[in-house]
Amino acid sequence: MRVSVFKWRSLLTPTLSRHLGLALAAFIVLLVLSSQIGAYDDYNLAAIAIFVIATTGLNLLTGVNGQLSLGHGALMAVGAYSTSLLLRGHDLPLILVLPASLTAAALVGAVFGVAAARLRGPYLAGATLALAVGLPQIATRYSHVFGGEEGLTVAPQVAPAWLGADFPPERWIAWIAIAAALITMVLLGNLLQSSVGRRFKAVRDHEAAAALAGINVARTQVVAFVVSAACAGLAGSLFAYWSGLTAPSGFGVALSLQLVSAIVIGGLGSLSGAVWGSIVLVFVPALTGGMASSLNLPSAVGNNLPLLIYGAVLVVAMLLVPYGIDGGLRRLFALARARWAGAASNHKGVVDWDDPAGG
């Protein structure tokens, strides 16, 4: 038996202090920012942070480890339902509910991950898609537990009194979500830099070679699935607090597909890609949402215009920025650097398109 695939110490590599410093700085900047914007923008900020948690985890699985999941929405549902069930009749603190929901999703992820490790490419896509379609239906079937189609309501988190009576609850959930997102990013960022992260990539790039190098491919894939599911569970738990209701219709196939499109649009395999993707995921609908009633169009046209725009954004993004926003920015920076360095060195600044994740 070789070394254990997952070491807790790998979460605490030397780069930790650098990442922690960055995260702390980001946290302070975001707190200041969130205090300057309106409550609705705070609410969107919270949504972005929650999606960042889910998409970072998914990006680890799909971008870094090469396993496509079209079912992460269902794993978010596991986290959200755990939260709603824990809070049903109990007034448990968030600090207990979040880890418990995360663990529940990780367990489901472990079970499914074992199955997933046997599957490749479209077969994995199909199995995870079936998970996205099938799992929420359990809530309808066992409605006495899960509340059926109406779902389970979750009381919003109230800001502590020392923040003042006027402190908007939207800002408080945004702060919680931002903190959770930054912690997730720091931990996963360190994981990527560690030997575990390198194994993830090795398995993605060439399974046979990875196996020859002594990596237990199946176990690496299961670990990636579990970490990723834990992120989805954490995101799902916060999602329940954020939206106020956990119902099957909130966790349809569309959510899973949105998560995948977010990491591809943002940039596969990079932490910042997950952030960009989440911003697109929240802002495109928010910006186009009012068109139905504000533009003076026939209702059939106005009603569907935002959907049309969203679909067109996906198509155009894939055609114009194939490596996502993150890849596009890297290319821009590289071009700028090349220009800065002058024409002397022609090859400088050429981006390695095939590995936008590296670096």
Added chain:
Amino acid sequence: MQRFVVLTLNGLTEGSIYAAMALALVMIWRATQVVNFAQGAMAMFTTYLALFSLENGAPYWLAFVIALGCGFALGAVVERVLVRPVENKPPLNVVILTLGVLLVLEALAPMLFGGQIRSFPAAFSIVGLRLGSLQVPFSGFDLFTLVSVLVVMGLLLLLFQRTDLGLRMRAAAFNPEVSRLLGIRVGRMLTLGWALASVVGALAGLLIAPSLLLYPTYMDQVLVFGFTGAILGGLDSPPGAVVGGLVMGFALSYVGGYLGSDLETVGALVILIAVLMVRPRGLLAWRAQRVV
């Protein structure tokens, strides 16, 4: 017993639609290694075009042919204009691209044809047949559905196994570089593969519309179960697609009938996982593992 017969016949009809959708997905997969998530939406759109033709006075069979023709064109255009440019990009890009096409079509359809639920006529009676004094829960249109899916499958089999064109299409999909050296116009073959697959998809749309009713998302469910069927049978195998689609049809019908309709999708999940655990590349996978 009566109930078993009803559920079996229902599974057969539904299954043949899933088989057609699975067949379309498998053809595209074999041609370009793409899972076309827009397949259902494309079929929805061509069925709306058929309805539009009907409402403007076209006879049923003309509208039928128009939909299939538009399916051919739509498949070719999507491949040539949208899919080809992302061919050498990361494989997930084309998945997202087809999702984008799906959303665009589902938004365009209500814009062009109105957002209400519509009915769509069937070619033959949808009332169960009478055999002498016996009434069977299987209609003339169900029979037509089943026969047309079988005929299409037979034609495709002939095309791929017995014709020069079919051989070139297979070669282009299997080994583009060598095919190019042999003078096969690979690009054109791949476009043709998409176009033919979309005709099969359009057929599925036309056949299921009378019993599902026509609205922008009516093919979503068919796509999911068709995809599940294709995976179940093995994405590389057209006969596997038909078998997988039929298995899905029967399984969903029995689960819905005996355990409750709210368990159908859960049943689909369990069956799929169970099969894939035993045969990770589908029931009829025979080919050596291809590294994707």
Added chain:
Amino acid sequence: MNIQINQMTTAMSRIAIGCAVALLAACGQSTSTANTASAPGITASEIKIGSTQPLTGPAAPGYSEIAPAANAYFQYVNAHGGVFGRKITYDYLDDGYNPTTTSSATRKLVLQDKVFAMFNALGTPTHLAVVDYLNTEKVPDLFVASGCNCWNDPSTHPYTFGWQTDYTIEGKILGQYINQSLSGKKVGYFYQNDEFGLDGVKGLDQQLTSVASRQNYVPTNTNVTPQISALQASGAQVVVSFSIPAFTALALLTAAKLHYNPIWVVSNVGSDVPTLTGLLTKFSNGAVGGQLLTGMVTDAYLPLVTDASNPWIALFKHIQPTPWDGNVLYGMAAAYTFVQAIKAAGQNPTRAGLVHALETTKLTGGPGLAPYGYSSSNHLGFLGVQVAKIGADGSATTVGPVYTSSDSGPINQYSGTPATPPSNGIPS
């Protein structure tokens, strides 16, 4: 009686105005007749209200017509002078029937667009996601577009009001009809597996003692053959259907395929005749066209959508001739009630004032067949329904009197006469 109330109200409003004038005079402000920005979303020239609606996605067909129809009525009111000179701006956002989207869209309406009130937000799971929020923020949440009895909870949700007759009352009155007019026949249920169907069944079960078969469906699964064949096997001669129109049509088509001809009793939501005829007539090829609807029993709390001679139908059809169906009627009628309510709240309404007006004014003269139930202890809308039957020509006729009830109380016959709309079509 009415006169006395009117006199009392007049007297009270005189006193109120007197006090207000005295107050204003004390503050040295202008006259009381001017429009002021009395609340968020209210300016001197505008009343801004919001809504969340399934404009796209699986629930959009049909339901996406409701908000544009309501908006057409508001535009009509605006074109005729508005409400106290203010124009109504109706800001409805798409939630795709997804509660998560409802949450964020509702916050956009309340926090960013600063609507005065929510109006006719559609769907039970969707609106349940925000009902606590709206009440915490004290935003009037009027006429939720769902027949769930969950909106009628004035102690926990004082700002939320239902509108349509709730599904349990509907089930009770349909159950009573079956007992009276279809007695001795075996009854089966076909219902949507959510609060819509389950509440309806709750009402039916209060009336019917034996049920041959109970079959439910989930709206994401359009294959209903297993359920209909089970009803057939149970020998049910009457099938009560709490289904949305598409599933009513699917059930009828499947029954035709199985040679199964029960008497269909379909709740109001699922029996919209224009929608159903549209869905079924194209099937002439199978000789099962619109006549599938003949003999169907249903119920209504609004004038029958096919009754062109009804003055309400004439008014609404005049405002929007096409598309015309039960959804359009629904949206316009709800908009009419809203204009009634906002007028009752006075010239310079506040959020609390609107709620107070609804609880105390005793709205009358609306488009409903049954009376409104609004009071401080009841936030339910229409209190009952009238049974109707669809004839061979595809038009419905009402059967018997209007009945009213509550979720657990007895069924009472309602003797009031239906109101006619004012000549200009705008509540006075």
